[in-house]
Structures are given as structure tokens and as C-alpha cells.
Amino acid sequence: MDKLHxxxxxxxxxxxQVFIEKGRHGxxxxxxxxxxxxxxxxxxxxxxxxxxxYATVIEKSLGKNISDVMKxxxxxxxxxxxxxxxxxxYIEILRNNPKLPLFILREIGEGGEIVSSVLNxxxxxxxxxxxxxxxxxQRAIDRGEIxxxxxxxxxxxxxxxxxxxxxxxPLLKITLLKEGFTDRDRFIEERKEAIFNIIAYxxxxxxxxx
Amino acid sequence: MDKLHxxxxxxxxxxxQVFIEKGRHGxxxxxxxxxxxxxxxxxxxxxxxxxxxYATVIEKSLGKNISDVMKxxxxxxxxxxxxxxxxxxYIEILRNNPKLPLFILREIGEGGEIVSSVLNxxxxxxxxxxxxxxxxxQRAIDRGEIxxxxxxxxxxxxxxxxxxxxxxxPLLKITLLKEGFTDRDRFIEERKEAIFNIIAYxxxxxxxxx
DNA sequence: GTCTATAAGTCGATAGAC
DNA sequence: GTCTATCGACTTATAGAC
Numbered sequence: 001m002d003k004l005h006x007x008x009x010x011x012x013x014x015x016x017q018v019f020i021e022k023g024r025h026g027x028x029x030x031x032x033x034x035x036x037x038x039x040x041x042x043x044x045x046x047x048x049x050x051x052x053x054y055a056t057v058i059e060k061s062l063g064k065n066i067s068d069v070m071k072x073x074x075x076x077x078x079x080x081x082x083x084x085x086x087x088x089x090y091i092e093i094l095r096n097n098p099k100l101p102l103f104i105l106r107e108i109g110e111g112g113e114i115v116s117s118v119l120n121x122x123x124x125x126x127x128x129x130x131x132x133x134x135x136x137x138q139r140a141i142d143r144g145e146i147x148x149x150x151x152x153x154x155x156x157x158x159x160x161x162x163x164x165x166x167x168x169x170p171l172l173k174i175t176l177l178k179e180g181f182t183d184r185d186r187f188i189e190e191r192k193e194a195i196f197n198i199i200a201y202x203x204x205x206x207x208x209x210x
Numbered sequence: 211m212d213k214l215h216x217x218x219x220x221x222x223x224x225x226x227q228v229f230i231e232k233g234r235h236g237x238x239x240x241x242x243x244x245x246x247x248x249x250x251x252x253x254x255x256x257x258x259x260x261x262x263x264y265a266t267v268i269e270k271s272l273g274k275n276i277s278d279v280m281k282x283x284x285x286x287x288x289x290x291x292x293x294x295x296x297x298x299x300y301i302e303i304l305r306n307n308p309k310l311p312l313f314i315l316r317e318i319g320e321g322g323e324i325v326s327s328v329l330n331x332x333x334x335x336x337x338x339x340x341x342x343x344x345x346x347x348q349r350a351i352d353r354g355e356i357x358x359x360x361x362x363x364x365x366x367x368x369x370x371x372x373x374x375x376x377x378x379x380p381l382l383k384i385t386l387l388k389e390g391f392t393d394r395d396r397f398i399e400e401r402k403e404a405i406f407n408i409i410a411y412x413x414x415x416x417x418x419x420x
Numbered sequence: 421g422t423c424t425a426t427a428a429g430t431c432g433a434t435a436g437a438c
Numbered sequence: 439g440t441c442t443a444t445c446g447a448c449t450t451a452t453a454g455a456c
Binding site: 215217248249251252255 | 421422423
């Protein structure tokens with residue numbers, strides 16, 4: 001993490017805001033300059049081009065988010081507690097960065113080359129180690145602590161359950177949550193427990209399996 | 211559903227492709243015209259402006275998707291079968307329109323005024339009836355067929371679990387699914403069962419609840 | 421209805437003064 | 439390093455011929 005010139009840092013913060021709000025093509029260099037309180041020429045002085053500035057924003061945003069998520073998994077707990085605390089902590093991260101997932105998804109929709117290259121680098125540098133997570137789950141299955149299933153399916157289910165409220169919030173608010181949705185923070189708190197309970201014990205009474 | 215002039219319909223199909231690929235701002239009127247095999251002037255002749263064409267595309271795409279989803283819920287089945295068949299059918303719809311969710315989400319990221327207004331209209335016209343779904347779940351809870359929980363939390367969990375594979379596929383492929391992900395279709399088939407099993411019975415053996 | 425040609429405007433990028 | 443001024447490319451939109 002190189003030390004940035006004050007103006008450089010200011011530009012990056014401003015660019016992050018504008019790109020997250022408007023997307024890669026919707027964002028305007030003029031607006032980024034205005035919010036940073038400087039002029040357009042300086043953007044190019046420090047970051048050469050719009051695309052390069054955009055790539056830097058993606059890299060910063062994604063890198064921070066990923067390392068936050070991976071930290072959750074480094075605690076030494078039972079599988080049950082790992083899953084419980086992952087859901088809690090991840091939703092808490094999302095609550096603090098509610099716009100990030102949609103921003104990343106927008107980039108994917110636009111081809112996602114930049115996100116992909118950043119992610120590839122993180123995997124190669126072992127900042128992301130999918131194998132470790134998969135193995136942890138597999139061992140729990142082997143020990144009979146979790147019922148037999150494809151660990152990948154479990155992970156995708158947990159991630160989707162955690163993310164979807166934040167991704168779909170604007171749509172949910174005018175459909176499913178139209179009535180009686182007053183306390184957003186409380187709903188999010190309840191969401192942590194709800195996801196865990198559903199995934200841990202299911203929704204049908206009794207332990208029967210077909 | 212008004213009957214469209216052949217050229218009008220051609221433009222709409224072409225516009226749908228380009229907007230889904232490139233997004234609202236990334237899309238070019240020239241490219242839409244090229245793919246439709248006509249010239250730019252005709253786009254304005256039929257649709258007046260780019261924004262208006264875009265709004266029409268959103269309306270068409272979302273409307274179709276929503277009505278497909280709502281149809282699933284109109285079957286007369288037990289709660290268990292409703293949930294099972296919803297997951298199966300919805301994932302099947304997503305498999306056939308894998309790019310639509312990301313397109314809609316991109317629009318949300320850009321403010322989502324158009325999506326919101328379309329959705330509001332659908333709710334008012336009773337094409338979407340959240341209450342019905344919520345009541346169905348609530349009654350199942352009252353009858354003891356489902357454990358006590360907030361129906362909204364259940365629905366959001368199911369939707370997120372179904373959607374996330376398709377939304378995050380490009381990212382999953384370079385991380386979680388990097389190794390040994392050969393048969394996409396089979397994985398999707400397995401996903402239907404996996405989601406249902408997790409949500410129905412949970413991942414921990416036995417019926418204990420804490 | 422469909423075309424060509426062009427107007428009108430926007431935006432990223434740079435030159436050059438300080 | 440930071441600014442003002444401007445260029446040049448690109449894009450939407452339209453005027454006008456057929």
C-alpha cells in the first residue's frame with residue numbers, strides 16, 4: 001500500500017463516490033473533479049485516464065471487502081460457530097458498505113474484466129483461499145457434524161442469502177417490504193438470526209429427511 | 211400488449227440485446243441500429259429518444275420476468291411442494307435468462323427510477339401480490355407445517371439463494387468454482403435440490419433447535 | 421417509412437501559463 | 439503541482455430528400 005499524495009488520495013475518494021453512484025460510463029470526470037474541489041486536468045495528471053482511475057477504484061474497493069470477509073474465516077471455532085459468526089460478521093460488513101455489492105455487480109454486467117483481473121491476482125497471492133473453506137466444510141461432513149452435501153452449494157447459498165437483501169433492497173421495499181417495514185436496522189439484526197436458523201435447522205419441524 | 215410494427219419490434223429486440231450487454235450509458239444507438247439492420251434515424255422515428263427506448267426495454271424485460279415468477283405461485287399445492295417447485299421453476303427461468311438479473315441490478319445501481327416505476331405499476335395492477343405469498347406462509351406456520359419465522363426473511367433467503375449463482379457466476383468461476391467445475395448444467399440441476407434441502411431441513415443432523 | 425448528411429452538444433484528454 | 443482554455447473525438451438527435 002503506497003503512500004499517496006494528499007491530492008491523489010482526495011481524488012480517489014471522490015472517484016470512489018462518483019463511480020459507485022454512476023457506474024463506469026455514467027460517471028463524469030468533471031463531477032469527480034468538482035467533488036474533490038480540484039479541476040479535471042489534475043485527474044489526468046495523477047491517474048492518466050478515466051479507465052485507469054476506474055480500475056484503481058475497483059481494486060481498492062474489492063480488495064478491502066475481500067480481506068474483511070476472509071478475516072472472518074480465520075477464527076478458530078467449531079463449524080457451527082464459524083457459520084454463525086460468518087453470517088453475523090458478513091452482514092455487518094454489508095450494512096457498513098451497502099452500495100459496494102451493487103457496484104461490483106454493475107462492473108460484472110459491463111464485462112467484469114477489471115474485477116476478474118483483480119480477483120485473479122488476489123487468488124494467486126493467496127489472499128483468497130477457496131480450498132481452505134471447502135476443506136473445512138468437507139471435514140465437518142466427514143465427522144458427521146454436517147449432513148452430506150456439496151460444500152460449494154452451501155457456500156453459494158449462504159452468500160446469496162446474506163447479499164440479496166442489500167442488493168435487492170430498492171426492489172424489495174416496493175414489493176415484499178411495502179407494508180410495515182419501519183425499522184431497517186432491526187430487520188437486518190433479525191436477518192442475521194433468520195439466515196442462520198434456516199440454514200442450520202431448516203423450516204420444517206422435526207428432523208425427517210426425504 | 212399493443213401490436214408492434216415489424217421494424218418497431220426489430221428495434222426493441224436489438225435494443226434489448228445491446229442494453230443488456232452494455233448498460234444504459236454504455237449502449238450506443240448506432241450499435242442498436244446496426245444489429246437491427248437499419249439506421250439510427252429510425253430509432254428516433256419509433257422511440258423518440260434513447261432514454262425512452264431504454265425505459266421500454268426495462269418494462270418489457272421486467273414485466274415478462276415477473277409474470278413468469280408469479281405464475282409459479284398459482285399452483286394449488288402443499289407448502290412444501292410450493293417451495294420445492296418454486297425453487298425448481300425459478301432456477302429454470304434464470305437458466306433461460308441468465309443475464310436478466312444482472313441487467314436489472316445494473317439499472318438499480320444507476321438509481322432505478324425506471325425499474326421502480328414499472329414495479330410500482332405492477333403492484334398496483336395486482337400483477338404482483340406480496341400479501342398472498344406472505345399469507346400462504348403465515349398460514350402454514352399457524353398450522354405448524356413450518357417453524358415460526360418471519361415470512362419475509364424466508365422469501366428473501368430463497369430468492370437470494372436462487373439468484374446468487376447467476377448473478378455472481380463470473381466471480382464464482384474464478385474463486386469458489388475454480389477447480390473441477392466442468393458441467394454447468396449439472397451443477398444447476400444439483401443446485402435446485404441443494405437449495406431445497408438446505409432450506410427445508412438445514413445442514414445440521416437431527417432436529418434439535420437452540 | 422426509410423434513408424443520408426449534418427447539426428448540436430458532451431466529454432475525455434492535453435497544451436501551456438504560472 | 440495546479441490552473442485555464444481548448445482541441446478533437448464521439449454521440450444523440452434532427453432536417454430534409456426519396
